[in-house]
Amino acid sequence: MEQVSQQQSPPAKRPTIADIARIVGVSKVSVSNALNGQPGVSDATRAKIAAVAEELGFVRNSAARALSGAKAAAVGLALCRPARMLGTEPFFMELIGGIEKVLSDASYSLALQVVSDHERGLEAYRRWWGERHIDGAILVDLRRDDARVPALEEMGLPTVVIGHPSGSGRLTPVWSDDAAAVRETMEYLAALGHRRVGRIAGLTGLVHTAIRDEAFAAACADLGLDALPTVHTDYTGEEGARATRRLLLSPARPTAILYDNDITAVAGLSVAQELGLSVPQDLSLVAWDDSPLAQVVRPPLTALSRDIHAYGAHAARTLLDLIAGRPVTGYEDQAPQLTPRGSTAAPPAR
Amino acid sequence: MEQVSQQQSPPAKRPTIADIARIVGVSKVSVSNALNGQPGVSDATRAKIAAVAEELGFVRNSAARALSGAKAAAVGLALCRPARMLGTEPFFMELIGGIEKVLSDASYSLALQVVSDHERGLEAYRRWWGERHIDGAILVDLRRDDARVPALEEMGLPTVVIGHPSGSGRLTPVWSDDAAAVRETMEYLAALGHRRVGRIAGLTGLVHTAIRDEAFAAACADLGLDALPTVHTDYTGEEGARATRRLLLSPARPTAILYDNDITAVAGLSVAQELGLSVPQDLSLVAWDDSPLAQVVRPPLTALSRDIHAYGAHAARTLLDLIAGRPVTGYEDQAPQLTPRGSTAAPPAR
DNA sequence: GATCGGCGGTTAACCGATTAAGGCGTGAAG
DNA sequence: CTTCACGCCTTAATCGGTTAACCGCCGATC
Numbered sequence: 001m002e003q004v005s006q007q008q009s010p011p012a013k014r015p016t017i018a019d020i021a022r023i024v025g026v027s028k029v030s031v032s033n034a035l036n037g038q039p040g041v042s043d044a045t046r047a048k049i050a051a052v053a054e055e056l057g058f059v060r061n062s063a064a065r066a067l068s069g070a071k072a073a074a075v076g077l078a079l080c081r082p083a084r085m086l087g088t089e090p091f092f093m094e095l096i097g098g099i100e101k102v103l104s105d106a107s108y109s110l111a112l113q114v115v116s117d118h119e120r121g122l123e124a125y126r127r128w129w130g131e132r133h134i135d136g137a138i139l140v141d142l143r144r145d146d147a148r149v150p151a152l153e154e155m156g157l158p159t160v161v162i163g164h165p166s167g168s169g170r171l172t173p174v175w176s177d178d179a180a181a182v183r184e185t186m187e188y189l190a191a192l193g194h195r196r197v198g199r200i201a202g203l204t205g206l207v208h209t210a211i212r213d214e215a216f217a218a219a220c221a222d223l224g225l226d227a228l229p230t231v232h233t234d235y236t237g238e239e240g241a242r243a244t245r246r247l248l249l250s251p252a253r254p255t256a257i258l259y260d261n262d263i264t265a266v267a268g269l270s271v272a273q274e275l276g277l278s279v280p281q282d283l284s285l286v287a288w289d290d291s292p293l294a295q296v297v298r299p300p301l302t303a304l305s306r307d308i309h310a311y312g313a314h315a316a317r318t319l320l321d322l323i324a325g326r327p328v329t330g331y332e333d334q335a336p337q338l339t340p341r342g343s344t345a346a347p348p349a350r
Numbered sequence: 351m352e353q354v355s356q357q358q359s360p361p362a363k364r365p366t367i368a369d370i371a372r373i374v375g376v377s378k379v380s381v382s383n384a385l386n387g388q389p390g391v392s393d394a395t396r397a398k399i400a401a402v403a404e405e406l407g408f409v410r411n412s413a414a415r416a417l418s419g420a421k422a423a424a425v426g427l428a429l430c431r432p433a434r435m436l437g438t439e440p441f442f443m444e445l446i447g448g449i450e451k452v453l454s455d456a457s458y459s460l461a462l463q464v465v466s467d468h469e470r471g472l473e474a475y476r477r478w479w480g481e482r483h484i485d486g487a488i489l490v491d492l493r494r495d496d497a498r499v500p501a502l503e504e505m506g507l508p509t510v511v512i513g514h515p516s517g518s519g520r521l522t523p524v525w526s527d528d529a530a531a532v533r534e535t536m537e538y539l540a541a542l543g544h545r546r547v548g549r550i551a552g553l554t555g556l557v558h559t560a561i562r563d564e565a566f567a568a569a570c571a572d573l574g575l576d577a578l579p580t581v582h583t584d585y586t587g588e589e590g591a592r593a594t595r596r597l598l599l600s601p602a603r604p605t606a607i608l609y610d611n612d613i614t615a616v617a618g619l620s621v622a623q624e625l626g627l628s629v630p631q632d633l634s635l636v637a638w639d640d641s642p643l644a645q646v647v648r649p650p651l652t653a654l655s656r657d658i659h660a661y662g663a664h665a666a667r668t669l670l671d672l673i674a675g676r677p678v679t680g681y682e683d684q685a686p687q688l689t690p691r692g693s694t695a696a697p698p699a700r
Numbered sequence: 701g702a703t704c705g706g707c708g709g710t711t712a713a714c715c716g717a718t719t720a721a722g723g724c725g726t727g728a729a730g
Numbered sequence: 731c732t733t734c735a736c737g738c739c740t741t742a743a744t745c746g747g748t749t750a751a752c753c754g755c756c757g758a759t760c
Contacts (some may be wrong), residue, residue, distance in 0.1 A: 014480060020739055025711055032747065040708060059480025063422070064746035067715045074461075081447070093443055097431070100464040104474075107482070111424075112462045114450040124454075130364060130409025133459070230533035237646035267646040274648065294641060296587035296617040298624060366716055378739055382717060390738060416717035417745045 015056040023052050034061070066132055075103065075133040075319055076111045078121035080141055090262070090291045091308060092140075095162075098307045098312025099138065106320055108135075122148050129157045136160070136323045138315055142167050143205045160319040162311075165330055167207040172322055173330040174315040178208055179215035181304050181336040182258075185286055186219035188338055189256050194284065196226040198247045198254035200240060200264055204232045212260065228254055233264055240264025245269040248283070255347035256284035262294045265301055269343070280345035290339060299342030306336040365406040367475040371404050416482055423454065425669055426461045426484040429473035430491055438643045440612070441658060442490075445512075448662025449488065456670055458485075472498050479507045484490040486510070488665055492517050493555045512661075512670040514682055521670055523680040524665040527556055529565035531654050532608075535636055536569035538688055543696045544634065548597045548604035548676050550590060550614055554582045562610065578604055583614055590614025594621040598633070605697035606634035610683040612641045615651055616632070619693070630695035640689060649692030656686040659678045 017031040025032070026045060034041045034049040041049075066072045077099070079092065096110070103110055111134055113124045118141075119201075124149075130132040135158065139148060142163030149169040152159045163169040164175045189197055199216050204210045211229055220227040231247065232236035232241035240263060248256060248271065259265035265287035269279060275282045279299055289295050314331050321328045367381040374381070376395060384391045384399040385392035385408075391399075418423045427449070429442065446460070453460055461484055463474045468491075473499075478484040485508065489498060499519040502509045511518040511588030514525045539547055549566050552559045563580055570577035581597065588645075590613060597604060598621065609615035615637035619629060627633045629649055637644050640655035664681050672678045 014482075018746075027748090028363045028747075031711095032749095034737090042708060045708080050710065057480075059477060061746050062418070062483055063413045063416035064715090065748075067411070067417050067717090067746080069715065072413070084703085090440075096462070097464050100462070100521055104463055104465070107477075109461050109463060109474075109478070112446070112450070112457050113454055113459060114447050115454070124459075127409065128409075128459070131412035226759040237642040241646065263642060263646070266643070268581035270646055270648045292587040292613060293616070296591065296613070296620055297647065368716075372705090378717075379719090379741085380739060382719095383739090392738065395738085411716055415718075416744090417716080418718040419745065562734090 001110070010074075014061070015058045016051075016061070017058075017149050019054050020049060020056065020058060023056075024048050024304045033094050071135050071323070072111045072132055073107060074111050074134045075138060075316075075323075076125055076128045077138045077140070078113045078115055080121045090293070091125045091289055095140075095310040095312040095315075098314075099316040100307035100312075101309070102313045102316035102320070108320070118143070118146070118148055123159060124150055125152065126155065129155055138162065139171070142207045144187060144207055145348040146207075146208060158319065158322045160315050160322065162315055163207050164211055166211075167176055168330075172318060172328055174311070174318055174333065175257070175330070176306060176311065176333040177335040178212050179218075181288075181338070182212050182215035183219050183303065184335075185258060186223060186246070188224070188340070189226060189258075189284065189286070189344070190223045192256075192284070192344065194225070194254075194256045196228065196252060196254045196256075198228045198257040199230045200243045200247070200257060200259045200268065201230050201232050202235050202260040209260065216258070216286055226252065228252065228333055233260075235261050235263060237263050237267040240267035241271050244268035245275075246275065248272065248275055254283075256286070256344070258286045258288070260288050262287045262289050262291045262301070262303070265303075266293060269297060269301070280343050284344040284347070286338075286344060290338070295341075302341045302344040303339050304336035305339045308333065362461075364411070365403075365408045365634055367408075369406065370399060370402050370408060374398050387460075395573075395698045397509050400519070418496070421485050421673070423457060423483055424459045424461050424484045424664075425673075426463070426478045426487045427464045427674045428474040428487075430465055430468050430471045439610060440643070441639055444658040445490075445662040445665075448659035448664075449666040450486060450662075452660070452670070453664035457661065458670070468493070468496070468498055472501055475502065475507060476505065479505055486669045488512065489521070489667060492557045494557055494560060508669065508672045510665050512665055513557050514561055516523065516561075518680075522668060522678055524661075524683065525680070526661065526683040527685040529568075531638075531688070532562050532565035533569050533684075534688050535608060535654065536573060536575070538690070539608075539634065539636070539694070540573045540575060542606075542634070542694065544575070544604075544606045545697070546578065546602060546604045546606075548578045548607040550593045550607060550609045550618065551580050551582050552585050552596070552610040553571035558664055559610065573580070576602065578602065583610075585611050585613060587613050590617035591621050594618035595625075598622065598625055598627065604633075606636070606694070608636045608638070610638045612637045612639050612644045612651070612653070617648055618650070619647060625680050630693050632698055634694040634697070636688075636694060638686070645691075652691045652694040653689050654686035655689045656684065 014031055017028050020221040021028045021031045031049050034046045100110055111128060115121045125137050137157050137159045139159055139161045142161055149171060159171045161171045161173045165173040215274050217227055231243040233243050265285055271286055272279055272283050277286055285301060287303040289303045293302045294301040311333050314333055318331050367378050371378045371381045381399050384396045418646055449594045450460055461478060465471045475487050487507050487509045489509055492511055493545045499521060503520050509521045510688040511521045511523050515523040567577055581593040583593050615635055619635055622629055623631050629635055635651060641654040644651040644653045661683050664683055668681050
């Protein structure tokens with residue numbers, strides 16, 4: 001605690017294109033053109049410039065470049081998470097990983113801000129865009145009638161929305177067909193013989209929650225299953241446990257439960273075991289989003305898997321297209337795939 | 351898939367200080383000074399300028415500001431994770447949350463890049479710093495003889511290292527006393543009556559792994575416990591399960607195991623149950639880093655808890671001090687606290 | 701032989717903010 | 731009555747790169 005760190009000071013003037021120009025004996029503009037692959041520079045000169053730039057360890061000053069009307073080479077992502085939900089979901093780390101991969105290949109960087117609510121998230125986008133800090137944005141946690149959508153539209157900020165087109169307005173959506181995944185799962189459970197299936201869902205306000213809710217109800221109707229009332233949670237283990245307990249202690253106890261994320265599913269598994277129910281003999285469980293977590297518990301959880309990394313990558317790629325002015329349609333990613341594991345089986349004969 | 355999103359184009363020229371100056375009838379400099387709280391502007395003028403700026407929705411162009419030698423108002427973090435480890439650890443999301451909180455309160459933003467190895471992480475820092483995109487950096491996953499440390503020192507980039515001072519060179523360290531936590535845990539296990547304790551650790555190259563390894567060996571010696579060879583993993587559930595299986599099937603089976611993260615501990619718990627051992631009667635488990643995950647499994651895991659959010663916040667605060675040129679000492683955070691839960695008990699009488 | 705069209709460059713102006721240096725009243729001190 | 735010090739503001743120059751406009755030269759074309 002005593003040692004004072006003394007970071008050496010010499011801010012060591014960085015070389016600029018003017019330095020390179022002087023050394024090579026040409027004008028700044030030629031250097032700029034050469035370094036940017038613009039025409040109007042002979043190959044010989046170009047090579048000389050490249051060599052000197054390399055030797056000097058030249059790095060473009062992005063501020064100056066941005067000031068001259070060029071791109072900022074960055075995109076923004078404001079993540080709205082109340083503190084306690086942070087870190088509970090592997091989903092976002094993976095999504096960010098996928099986004100980052102594409103961006104860094106294009107030498108773009110990601111400006112990330114974790115905020116407490118959508119209001120402040122919008123502020124972040126507004127500030128970044130106003131400051132010309134970003135060229136585009138990615139919007140997550142899309143809600144119904146999301147106020148951020150019209151706001152971003154009005155700002156003219158190129159934006160990709162991770163969420164269903166029904167809620168993305170004129171912004172570009174990247175989404176997956178959650179309804180199909182729900183249907184597939186329900187058909188699977190029905191085929192196993194289940195007649196009473198419960199659902200423990202995520203936050204009500206989110207678009208994808210609503211879509212899954214609807215698909216669930218529709219599938220129950222189509223397959224002639226008893227539709228238990230869906231229970232909504234905040235994705236935390238505590239609420240997942242509470243909701244599961246409620247469902248399992250109700251008179252019409254379900255023989256299978258579909259969860260909206262892995263954390264609540266794992267919590268539900270513990271609750272079932274506490275109550276003396278064995279999984280999958282007495283109760284089947286299905287988790288949304290596969291993860292190491294879903295695989296290490298006993299029994300391993302049947303899950304709706306999707307390649308989240310690729311999902312993020314698609315979103316980033318779409319955004320880069322949008323920024324570059326290339327014609328962009330929304331992108332529908334692959335629907336989550338049902339991966340049966342040890343947590344699902346036929347219901348107990350009664 | 352057919353709908354082509356047509357983000358409205360009018361890039362709508364943003365107001366600049368020149369616009370404000372023209373409207374108010376003063377010079378650009380006065381506007382700049384007024385908006386930055388610099389002296390030399392009368393209160394009346396200042397108020398008028400503020401009003402016009404507000405009305406126009408003026409946002410400072412950070413590129414221009416950065417170009418003029420001011421701060422970039424951003425710090426960089428390059429996260430080195432092989433793709434498959436991404437999202438497995440809640441640790442980083444929480445850490446980032448804490449960092450972000452402090453930064454955004456200071457109107458700083460975080461440039462984040464997820465890279466595959468340290469080499470590319472260093473490249474990111476170099477590019478950001480060269481481009482004047484960041485004012486400082488945070489270094490994580492500190493390794494022994496980490497090549498990034500001398501490189502960053504030489505670059506003169508203000509950097510806070512999250513890791514033990516022994517490996518941070520002249521950069522500023524922010525760390526917690528892992529050795530003390532290991533000691534506390536071992537004393538606790540010894541007091542319960544355990545004599546043979548195993549340890550399933552993280553990556554060998556990391557500084558904190560080495561420190562914990564040493565503390566573990568020292569504690570075993572001091573307390574007269576059998577020192578089983580430490581098994582190193584990559585923090586994934588698979589390796590945690592494999593290592594646990596190996597340990598439990600060895601002739602000198604331990605009665606307690608200390609894990610280096612929560613994922614491996616949960617995997618270990620499943621393995622124990624598979625092998626017919628009940629926890630904590632036959633085997634005690636301790637996880638490093640508390641998390642919702644550690645609490646939802648049955649039995650809930652005894653864990654070494656620390657406030658990761660605060661840890662990140664301290665690092666960010668230290669970095670801001672460093673950037674501002676305030677005298678900075680390293681910061682030693684609170685040591686992880688042992689939180690006993692249901693996964694630890696006295697060993698079986700033999 | 702005069703004209704046209706590129707190529708390979710150049711100079712000038714500009715992006716939007718900041719810092720440095722200076723000017724002009726006014727009131728107080730000498 | 732001068733002189734000095736300030737308060738309030740202005741002009742000029744600068745950061746590092748990009749874009750626009752223009753220029754001389756050489757070979758091909760008519």
